[in-house]
Amino acid sequence: MKKWIVVLLMLCLLAVGSVGCGGADDDVVNGDDEEEEAIDPSEGKPFKGDSFSKMVGSYTIETEWIPFAEPVVVEETFQAHLAVAGDDYYVLTDGKIKQYRLEDGSLVLDGEIPLEEEYRTISVDDKGTLYASQFMEDFVGFRDGKQIFAHDGPKIAAMHPSGKWGLSYFSGPDVEKMTLGDGTLKMEDWELKEIKTISRISISEKHVFASGSSKKNEEQAVFVYDLKKKLKHTLGDKEFGDPESLGSVTTVVETKSGFMGLDGNMRNVCFWKPDGSFIGAIDAGDIFGTKYPWMSTAALMPDGSIIVGMTEERADKSAKEFILYRLTGF
Numbered sequence: 001m002k003k004w005i006v007v008l009l010m011l012c013l014l015a016v017g018s019v020g021c022g023g024a025d026d027d028v029v030n031g032d033d034e035e036e037e038a039i040d041p042s043e044g045k046p047f048k049g050d051s052f053s054k055m056v057g058s059y060t061i062e063t064e065w066i067p068f069a070e071p072v073v074v075e076e077t078f079q080a081h082l083a084v085a086g087d088d089y090y091v092l093t094d095g096k097i098k099q100y101r102l103e104d105g106s107l108v109l110d111g112e113i114p115l116e117e118e119y120r121t122i123s124v125d126d127k128g129t130l131y132a133s134q135f136m137e138d139f140v141g142f143r144d145g146k147q148i149f150a151h152d153g154p155k156i157a158a159m160h161p162s163g164k165w166g167l168s169y170f171s172g173p174d175v176e177k178m179t180l181g182d183g184t185l186k187m188e189d190w191e192l193k194e195i196k197t198i199s200r201i202s203i204s205e206k207h208v209f210a211s212g213s214s215k216k217n218e219e220q221a222v223f224v225y226d227l228k229k230k231l232k233h234t235l236g237d238k239e240f241g242d243p244e245s246l247g248s249v250t251t252v253v254e255t256k257s258g259f260m261g262l263d264g265n266m267r268n269v270c271f272w273k274p275d276g277s278f279i280g281a282i283d284a285g286d287i288f289g290t291k292y293p294w295m296s297t298a299a300l301m302p303d304g305s306i307i308v309g310m311t312e313e314r315a316d317k318s319a320k321e322f323i324l325y326r327l328t329g330f
Contacts, residue, residue: 044318046071049325052287056271057279059257061329063287066307067106072322074311077294078264080322082309084299085124091309092122093322097132099145107324113142121156125163133157135170139178139185151185154178158201160227167208169198173215194223194231202252204300207232209252209259220246222261224276233276235259244278246270250296253306257330260306262295269295269308271330284310288325291315306330 049065074080074093081092089100089107095118100107119132119140130142139154140147157178159166167190168176175198177190192198198212208225214237221237236246247265258279259272269287271279284293293310300306306327313320 041071041073041319044314045316047312047314047321047323049323050289052289054282054287056282056330059271059279059330061269061282061287061327063308063325063327065289066102066324066326068100068324069103069106069108071319073319074322075320077311077320078296079120080294080296080309080311081120081122082297082299082307082324083122083124083130084301084307085128085130088128089307090122090124090130091322092119092132095119095134097122097130111145113145114147115140121158123157123159123166125159126161127163129163131157131159131166133168139168149183153185153187156201158203160203161205167201167203169201169210171197173198175201175210190229192223192225192229194234199248200250204252204254207254209254209261211246211249211252211261220248222246222249222252222259224259233272235261235270235272235276235278251298253298253300255300255304255306255330260298260327260330262298262308262310264294264296267293267295269327287327288323290323293323301326304328 051064053062072093076094083090087101091098097113099110101110117137120134123131133139133154133156135155138150138152139157141149154168155170157166157168165179168178173192173195175190175192176187179186192210194215195210196213196215198210200211202209209222211222214221219237222235223231224233226232236244238245247263249261250264252259252261258274261270263270267284268281270281273279284290284295290312293312295310297309298306308325308327311320311322
């Protein structure tokens with residue numbers, strides 16, 4: 001009898017301990033709802049997208065769903081990434097990198113990149129080199145599916161499209177510039193003084209975009225630098241509730257029309273002119289048909305379109321999927 005009492009007490013403690021332990025981005029759970037029985041992902045109903053159109057400023061933004069031949073089911077919501085090099089679409093989910101090709105309008109699995117450890121971010125350069133990084137792991141590069149280097153030292157890496165250099169960062173302003181040579185890696189300080197904490201760095205041909213909290217007032221912002229580290233624009237950096245305020249920008253893409261950023265926390269797609277002035281934001285549901293996606297990644301295509309990647313829970317809650325949309329009009 002005493003054993004059963006002990007077991008019941010332990011179960012009660014576990015139940016209490018599980019309440020309120022989620023992160024800031026977890027969905028709110030209604031305490032009155034009954035727990036639903038888990039559904040096998042293979043028996044669940046996969047996400048099915050559509051095409052959408054929405055105005056922002058003077059731009060007509062249009063989106064088109066790009067399906068995977070087989071749904072990409074994920075465990076980890078916040079660390080999904082995409083990199084595109086020519087006809088190769090690299091998708092990082094749950095620490096693994098898989099390679100896809102576009103065939104008859106859908107993405108077909110072409111293979112998996114050999115990794116000894118789990119990785120957090122990926123990027124590609126103009127030559128098709130694939131780069132993968134993770135804090136406390138080697139910074140590695142691949143070409144044609146084969147590893148071509150492994151360097152100790154970089155933390156989270158963002159590469160310039162040239163592949164000649166990139167930036168290594170973690171959470172503070174103590175960024176380092178990485179210069180790649182023939183089998184060599186040179187590291188030097190590249191501190192960003194305007195930032196208190198960094199959530200993400202993106203690099204385009206002409207600019208470095210560092211998103212995180214502002215040292216001046218701790219508001220969320222995107223600091224836009226030229227390649228010589230001169231501050232050109234500050235995006236956001238407004239008090240919460242202001243139309244230009246930001247939540248957590250996960251990536252920034254630069255086009256001829258300006259800058260597009262994915263605000264993960266606010267579930268908004270944000271647009272700015274080349275001079276940094278704010279155009280407006282569109283709710284993810286209005287252009288992707290999603291309910292509560294975590295938008296984490298984007299890739300600029302040669303034709304000027306943008307591939308946007310996000311994680312969305314299925315309507316029947318059988319699984320979370322990584323999904324892609326092509327965005328045009330900006």
